[in-house]
Amino acid sequence: MLKISTRVMYDELLRQQATVRILDPVSSLLEFTDKAQTPHLLFSTTSDKSSSVGGIVAASKLRGAVVAKDLGITVPADRVCDSYDEVQEFFDKYTCVVLKPIDNSGGNGVSTHIRDVKTLRIAYDYALKYGSRVIVQQHIEGSDIRMLVIAGTFRSAVERRPASVIGDGIHTVLQLIERENTSGRRSDNSMTARSLINTESAERHMGDKIESIPENDQAVTVVGPANLSLGGSAHEATHLVTEQVISDAEKIARRLGLGICGIDFIWNKLTNTSYFIEINGTPGVNMHNDPLWGTSSDAIERYVEWLLDPTQRMHP
Numbered sequence: 001m002l003k004i005s006t007r008v009m010y011d012e013l014l015r016q017q018a019t020v021r022i023l024d025p026v027s028s029l030l031e032f033t034d035k036a037q038t039p040h041l042l043f044s045t046t047s048d049k050s051s052s053v054g055g056i057v058a059a060s061k062l063r064g065a066v067v068a069k070d071l072g073i074t075v076p077a078d079r080v081c082d083s084y085d086e087v088q089e090f091f092d093k094y095t096c097v098v099l100k101p102i103d104n105s106g107g108n109g110v111s112t113h114i115r116d117v118k119t120l121r122i123a124y125d126y127a128l129k130y131g132s133r134v135i136v137q138q139h140i141e142g143s144d145i146r147m148l149v150i151a152g153t154f155r156s157a158v159e160r161r162p163a164s165v166i167g168d169g170i171h172t173v174l175q176l177i178e179r180e181n182t183s184g185r186r187s188d189n190s191m192t193a194r195s196l197i198n199t200e201s202a203e204r205h206m207g208d209k210i211e212s213i214p215e216n217d218q219a220v221t222v223v224g225p226a227n228l229s230l231g232g233s234a235h236e237a238t239h240l241v242t243e244q245v246i247s248d249a250e251k252i253a254r255r256l257g258l259g260i261c262g263i264d265f266i267w268n269k270l271t272n273t274s275y276f277i278e279i280n281g282t283p284g285v286n287m288h289n290d291p292l293w294g295t296s297s298d299a300i301e302r303y304v305e306w307l308l309d310p311t312q313r314m315h316p
Contacts, residue, residue: 001025005284006044012304036310046282047307051257058261058281061135062102067255068276073248075276076266077138084124087136091120096139099123101131107227111204113139122204140275142268144226145237147245148288148299149253150260151306151313154246155299156288157238163197163223163231167214174210177202177222186231197231198223234287238297241267245274252279260285260303 002010006028013020019033028044041048046055057063065075077094080102081087091097091114099120101109109130111123127134148156165176177197180186186194202222203210214220226232249263262283267274288299306312 003028003044004286006030008285008289008300009042009045009304012300013308016301016304016308018304018308032307034308034310038310040307042307044282045260045285045303047259049307049313050259050281054256054258054261055281057256058258058279060103061100061278064252064279065276068248068252071248071251071255073251073276074274076140078135080133080135082133084121087124087134088117088120090136091117094138098137098139099127100135100137101127102133102135103131107201107225107230109134110225110227112224119207126204140266140268142266142273142275143237144277145241145245145265145267145274146234146280146283146287147241147249147263147265148260148283148285149249149258149263150299150303152250152254154250155302156297157241157245158234158287159237159240160226160228160287161233161235162221162226163202163233164219164221165197165214167216167218167220169213169216172211172213173206173220173222174199174202176214176220177210194233195229195231198229201225201230228284228287242272242274248274248276252276256281259306 002022002025010020010030013032021031023029023031030042031039032042033039057067062080065078068075079086079090087099095115097114099111099114109127111126114120114123124134144160146158146160147154165173165180167176171179177199181196186196188196205224206222223230223232228234245265245267252263253261258281260283262280264277265274266277285300288297
């Protein structure tokens with residue numbers, strides 16, 4: 001009954017012979033005992049060895065950007081907006097933007113690649129469904145990189161790609177999405193690694209183009225955000241990311257005192273420039289631990305070792 005990331009943690013705790021019990025499978029709450037026989041709580045992937053203040057900062061895109069800027073890390077231009085007029089004023093300056101709620105995760109309420117006023121208005125209304133305030137951000141071209149940092153040390157990276165379908169010259173994009181969602185390769189029960197492609201997000205992202213018929217073997221990106229929860233995929237990038245991106249990710253994790261976190265960057269491989277996007281204080285770990293994504297690392301093994309060692313705190 002455990003969601004996939006919690007199940008990965010539970011299995012690894014058992015493998016390392018820890019005493020662990022499920023307090024509540026619905027809310028992903030576990031209890032484990034470290035080697036000093038001290039009990040600890042674990043919510044999904046986050047333990048009580050992480051800073052509570054760090055978790056509060058990670059939960060806010062605005063606070064996360066403030067910390068990144070203070071550390072000298074490059075962030076896209078952005079603006080917190082209390083009205084649509086403020087959003088449009090920012091859009092008029094940058095012409096291609098991203099809109100998202102300030103305090104939300106999982107890609108809900110997020111719209112990317114906004115290039116016209118009609119789409120901007122739709123994106124603004126969508127963001128307000130998930131938060132009372134929105135942040136509009138300069139769109140940056142590049143790869144969406146999730147950096148997994150454990151106890152202040154970089155352990156794994158994946159490149160997240162938005163959900164897509166492959167055309168056959170016969171079916172519409174919407175029909176291709178429906179066929180993919182019923183193929184048996186995806187699920188909506190949080191127990192498998194691949195989620196259903198979110199049809200509502202696809203319709204909002206593509207507009208009328210969702211009824212178009214792609215050519216045979218043509219790949220079509222159908223959702224803007226690259227989140228796995230919206231049907232996206234993750235691909236090995238641990239050995240591709242630069243030392244600068246690694247250094248920036250570690251700086252943020254250490255500053256916040258987070259035992260585990262996922263830190264997102266947009267990285268332009270051609271220009272070798274990177275921009276901090278946001279922090280996830282309770283990151284999904286299956287994408288860093290499952291060969292289905294083309295990646296398998298020892299990150300979770302190292303994390304559990306750290307959790308069970310009562311002498312270990314954050315990396316200096």
